[in-house]
Amino acid sequence: MNPPRGEVLQGTLDLIVLKTLDALGPLHGYGIAQRIQQVSEDLLKLNQGTLYPALLRLEQRGWITSKWGVSDNNRKAKYYSLTRSGRKQLATETETWERMAGIIARLLGAEGA
Amino acid sequence: MSRLRMAGSRLLGFFRKRRSEENLDAELSAHLHLLTEENIRRGMSPKEARHAARREFGGLEQTKDAYRERRGLPFVDTLVQDVRYGLRTLMRSPGFTAVAVLTLALGIGANTAIFSVIHAVLLRSLSFPEANRLVLIWATNTTNGELHDVASYPDFEDWKAQSKSFANVAAFTTRGAILTTEKQAERVSAVQASAEFFDTLGVQPELGRAFRSDEQQPGAGRVVLLSDLFWKRRFAHRPDVLGQTVRINEEAFTIIGVMPPGFEIPPGNSEQIYMPMVRDGNRNHGFLMVLGRCRRKVSISAAQAEMDLITRGLAAQFPRSDKAVGANVVPLTDAFLGPARTGLLLMLGVVTLVLLIACGNVASVMLARGASRQREMAVRAALGAGRQRLMRQLLTESVLLAFAGGTAGLLLAAWGTRLLVSLLARNFDIPRLGDTHTDLWVLGFTLLVSAAAGILFGILPALGAASADVNEGLRESSRSSTGNLRGQRIRSSLVVMETALALILLSGAGVLLKSLLVMRGTAPGFRTDNLLAVEFSLPRIKFAKTPERLRFFTSVLNRVEGIPGVRSAALVADLPLGGGEDGLGFHIVGRPDPSPSTSFQASFNIVSAGYFQTMGIPLHAGREFTEQDSVGTPGVVVVNDTAARRFWPGENPLGKQIILDAAQPPLTVVGVTGDVRQRSLGVPPKPEIYLDYLQPGPDWPWLVLVARTTEQPAKLAGTVKAVAASVDQDVPVLRTSTMDEILSSSLAQPSVYALLLGVFASLALALAAVGLYGIVSYAVTQRIHEMGIRMVLGAARGEILRLVLRRGMSLAFAGSLIGLGVALAARRVLAGMVHDAEASDPLAISAVTLLLLAVAFLASYLPARRAARVDPMVALRYE
Numbered sequence: 001m002n003p004p005r006g007e008v009l010q011g012t013l014d015l016i017v018l019k020t021l022d023a024l025g026p027l028h029g030y031g032i033a034q035r036i037q038q039v040s041e042d043l044l045k046l047n048q049g050t051l052y053p054a055l056l057r058l059e060q061r062g063w064i065t066s067k068w069g070v071s072d073n074n075r076k077a078k079y080y081s082l083t084r085s086g087r088k089q090l091a092t093e094t095e096t097w098e099r100m101a102g103i104i105a106r107l108l109g110a111e112g113a
Numbered sequence: 114m115s116r117l118r119m120a121g122s123r124l125l126g127f128f129r130k131r132r133s134e135e136n137l138d139a140e141l142s143a144h145l146h147l148l149t150e151e152n153i154r155r156g157m158s159p160k161e162a163r164h165a166a167r168r169e170f171g172g173l174e175q176t177k178d179a180y181r182e183r184r185g186l187p188f189v190d191t192l193v194q195d196v197r198y199g200l201r202t203l204m205r206s207p208g209f210t211a212v213a214v215l216t217l218a219l220g221i222g223a224n225t226a227i228f229s230v231i232h233a234v235l236l237r238s239l240s241f242p243e244a245n246r247l248v249l250i251w252a253t254n255t256t257n258g259e260l261h262d263v264a265s266y267p268d269f270e271d272w273k274a275q276s277k278s279f280a281n282v283a284a285f286t287t288r289g290a291i292l293t294t295e296k297q298a299e300r301v302s303a304v305q306a307s308a309e310f311f312d313t314l315g316v317q318p319e320l321g322r323a324f325r326s327d328e329q330q331p332g333a334g335r336v337v338l339l340s341d342l343f344w345k346r347r348f349a350h351r352p353d354v355l356g357q358t359v360r361i362n363e364e365a366f367t368i369i370g371v372m373p374p375g376f377e378i379p380p381g382n383s384e385q386i387y388m389p390m391v392r393d394g395n396r397n398h399g400f401l402m403v404l405g406r407c408r409r410k411v412s413i414s415a416a417q418a419e420m421d422l423i424t425r426g427l428a429a430q431f432p433r434s435d436k437a438v439g440a441n442v443v444p445l446t447d448a449f450l451g452p453a454r455t456g457l458l459l460m461l462g463v464v465t466l467v468l469l470i471a472c473g474n475v476a477s478v479m480l481a482r483g484a485s486r487q488r489e490m491a492v493r494a495a496l497g498a499g500r501q502r503l504m505r506q507l508l509t510e511s512v513l514l515a516f517a518g519g520t521a522g523l524l525l526a527a528w529g530t531r532l533l534v535s536l537l538a539r540n541f542d543i544p545r546l547g548d549t550h551t552d553l554w555v556l557g558f559t560l561l562v563s564a565a566a567g568i569l570f571g572i573l574p575a576l577g578a579a580s581a582d583v584n585e586g587l588r589e590s591s592r593s594s595t596g597n598l599r600g601q602r603i604r605s606s607l608v609v610m611e612t613a614l615a616l617i618l619l620s621g622a623g624v625l626l627k628s629l630l631v632m633r634g635t636a637p638g639f640r641t642d643n644l645l646a647v648e649f650s651l652p653r654i655k656f657a658k659t660p661e662r663l664r665f666f667t668s669v670l671n672r673v674e675g676i677p678g679v680r681s682a683a684l685v686a687d688l689p690l691g692g693g694e695d696g697l698g699f700h701i702v703g704r705p706d707p708s709p710s711t712s713f714q715a716s717f718n719i720v721s722a723g724y725f726q727t728m729g730i731p732l733h734a735g736r737e738f739t740e741q742d743s744v745g746t747p748g749v750v751v752v753n754d755t756a757a758r759r760f761w762p763g764e765n766p767l768g769k770q771i772i773l774d775a776a777q778p779p780l781t782v783v784g785v786t787g788d789v790r791q792r793s794l795g796v797p798p799k800p801e802i803y804l805d806y807l808q809p810g811p812d813w814p815w816l817v818l819v820a821r822t823t824e825q826p827a828k829l830a831g832t833v834k835a836v837a838a839s840v841d842q843d844v845p846v847l848r849t850s851t852m853d854e855i856l857s858s859s860l861a862q863p864s865v866y867a868l869l870l871g872v873f874a875s876l877a878l879a880l881a882a883v884g885l886y887g888i889v890s891y892a893v894t895q896r897i898h899e900m901g902i903r904m905v906l907g908a909a910r911g912e913i914l915r916l917v918l919r920r921g922m923s924l925a926f927a928g929s930l931i932g933l934g935v936a937l938a939a940r941r942v943l944a945g946m947v948h949d950a951e952a953s954d955p956l957a958i959s960a961v962t963l964l965l966l967a968v969a970f971l972a973s974y975l976p977a978r979r980a981a982r983v984d985p986m987v988a989l990r991y992e
Contacts, residue, residue, distance in 0.1 A: 028144075029144050047169075047176075052176055073150060
């Protein structure tokens with residue numbers, strides 16, 4: 001029996017996408033989705049479609065840019081890459097996340113003890 | 114920064130819709146292709162692979178929609194979409210649309226019409242700079258509770274000197290003045306004011322100058338300013354008017370200035386003149402209205418508190434004159450417009466109720482439609498429309514409907530406003546009524562009311578339709594679904610509410626109508642036919658002393674009695690039904706006063722010999738005044754029945770003596786007459802004591818001449834005027850009117866209230882009846898199948914009839930009960946508009962309740978009869 005698949009936490013999708021683009025360089029939406037599922041070892045339930053509005057939002061914020069290119073199977077595909085302000089945003093969000101995670105961990109630890 | 118970029122990119126997205134739509138398709142299909150290929154690599158068949166990819170991807174259309182929402186300006190997009198769709202939907206059912214638009218037009222139109230008047234009269238601020246800082250400081254009388262009394266000149270000066278709340282204080286009075294030209298004497302509206310008047314109001318003359326304080330000295334101030342309209346009408350806007358002289362109150366005044374257009378005080382008098390006021394050192398003589406301009410950031414209540422302190426100080430300092438004098442600070446706007454406000458706001462409340470009923474009706478029909486549109490909604494929900502999206506679409510539809518109603522309402526209002534203004538102008542003295550017109554404010558109000566109405570009647574149907582279960586909606590026919598049952602319940606409560614509101618309005622109208630009928634049936638106490646009343650305006654200087662006035666009126670009286678067609682004539686100070694009344698205290702000889710500090714109180718009127726006979730007031734005992742009663746003869750009075758009963762119960766008042774003025778010998782009662790409605794038909798008679806005008810007594814400024822004629826009294830008006838002019842051509846005739854005219858005008862105001870409320874209440878009743886009819890006949894249509902079964906199982910037609918009737922009538926009864934409760938609770942509101950009739954008149958209220966129930970019966974009977982007549986076989990097949 002598989003462990004239950006978790007929903008993507010509200011607000012974490014941005015961080016995941018930014019981090020993915022930071023690690024792998026320019027990628028199309030499919031690539032990002034694959035990568036997320038790979039890394040999470042299929043534990044994260046993600047309707048791949050939900051990725052696209054998120055990508056649009058990040059682009060509108062100016063954190064990523066997009067360019068039309070050609071995919072591996074010779075199809076027209078849109079490639080997303082991180083901008084400078086996106087990199088900065090990634091740094092802030094990572095920091096926020098780590099602080100948050102630390103707090104939660106301490107909280108849970110304290111409860112356990 | 115990031116937000117700005119977002120807004121920009123969204124705006125771009127909004128305009129580049131087509132291109133980005135293609136791009137989105139390309140991007141998503143690339144994704145699906147890649148996913149499918151991956152699945153094939155994993156060993157699925159192409160078909161399987163495609164399905165799996167779709168599953169993994171999630172809802173394609175939902176994704177696109179979410180993407181679109183982010184891309185452009187989704188709000189505008191969907192709005193345009195919804196409006197188009199809504200218009201199409203409304204066009205598809207023209208019958209429904211027409212009825213709804215008409216219903217709303219009536220409700221919104223009524224609101225717009227009343228608002229136009231309110232806006233012109235109440236809301237537009239007075240045309241003075243920072244008018245909200247202007248106040249009127251009334252004197253008050255703590256003994257008799259009078260809150261709007263005039264102040265004396267010394268009090269005004271002390272208030273001005275001692276107060277710190279006001280940047281400026283001025284005094285004025287609005288007595289008329291007599292303007293004499295070569296041709297004739299006439300009365301004009303005149304303001305006598307202290308020198309600070311124009312500074313306080315913050316308006317300077319557009320031509321010439323204002324008067325100075327040294328021009329307030331007696332004899333010094335022969336200067337006058339004109340209003341713009343006065344300048345235009347009499348001097349054709351000629352600039353050389355400055356320095357010219359006009360004869361006012363028999364003296365020559367030099368014109369020193371002209372005020373700008375729109376300057377008028379109080380509002381509504383735009384043809385007037387302004388003269389410096391002469392100081393009057395008598396602290397007992399109240400004749401001033403005191404105007405103040407509050408300093409910035411000084412509230413009315415702070416000013417009031419300061420004035421309370423000052424008046425207390427003055428009361429201690431001048432106990433003889435100021436012991437009971439207080440001050441009452443009111444905003445100038447309230448002071449001028451207060452009386453009109455209550456009635457107008459009440460009317461606004463009334464039309465709001467009418468609009469609520471209209472909204473109830475439309476909501477009810479929309480709910481019924483919502484039930485039949487359930488399948489459409491379910492299909493749209495299945496195709497990816499969210500709950501909010503559906504609600505928004507339905508609300509757009511109802512707001513559209515409301516705007517259509519509002520537009521039609523504006524047309525109705527344009528017509529209704531004209532009618533309303535002419536009706537009000539003829540019967541009420543409301544300032545600025547003539548300014549009523551449709552402007553941006555009125556348009557804005559209509560827009561707002563329409564939008565509010567649209568949301569109000571749209572919200573229930575929208576909630577109902579959007580929350581419906583998709584599966585059920587797709588599967589079931591709308592007839593038996595549970596959502597429909599709930600809709601039915603909501604519609605029933607709507608009809609109950611409508612009935613209640615209608616009954617509230619009806620009972621208001623009923624009570625007013627009843628009191629009007631009572632007033633119409635009231636005998637005024639004298640014969641009003643063939644009776645002419647002539648009012649004069651006496652120039653004050655020439656007629657400063659009583660003997661001059663006596664001489665003038667006596668000669669006019671003698672000459673009028675000689676006019677052919679005049680049977681008899683007489684003089685009176687306060688004309689019956691004229692609203693005027695003078696109260697005085699007196700003592701009764703041989704009887705102690707009611708208490709050490711008070712005397713007996715009665716109304717006093719001053720008349721000439723033959724007054725009672727001329728008026729047709731019956732003499733019940735003794736005699737009336739005759740030519741023999743005069744200065745030298747013993748003082749006599751005539752009392753009315755009420756006075757006789759009040760002061761000499763069980764005794765014969767004839768021969769009894771009263772003392773008015775301790776310096777004069779007592780007056781003897783020589784006659785008792787019938788009661789007369791002195792103030793108005795609605796006010797019961799008070800004890801009244803009549804004095805002979807030739808004998809010494811309280812001073813009277815002028816008298817009214819009444820003449821009993823043998824022909825149409827109006828025909829003699831010209832002759833009477835000419836006769837008066839032949840006695841003294843400096844005395845203008847203020848007004849001639851027949852007593853029948855006075856009688857009908859005293860009924861005018863209650864009639865207008867009753868008429869307006871009656872019209873709106875009938876409208877409300879009609880709308881509520883339509884609503885009830887709608888719901889009952891809808892229920893019949895819904896249950897026609899059931900009716901068929903009942904009949905087949907042996908139900909008689911009468912039973913079916915009763916079944917349906919009971920449903921309609923139970924709603925009507927519920928509504929009536931609620932309405933009665935509210936009407937009784939709210940009766941105090943009406944009390945201000947009805948004089949003596951009880952505001953909770955049980956007869957009137959039961960009558961309108963019966964009327965409402967009768968109409969409700971009819972509204973339910975029609976569909977009930979249809980149900981009872983239905984052929985069971987047809988009904989059973991009906992689906």
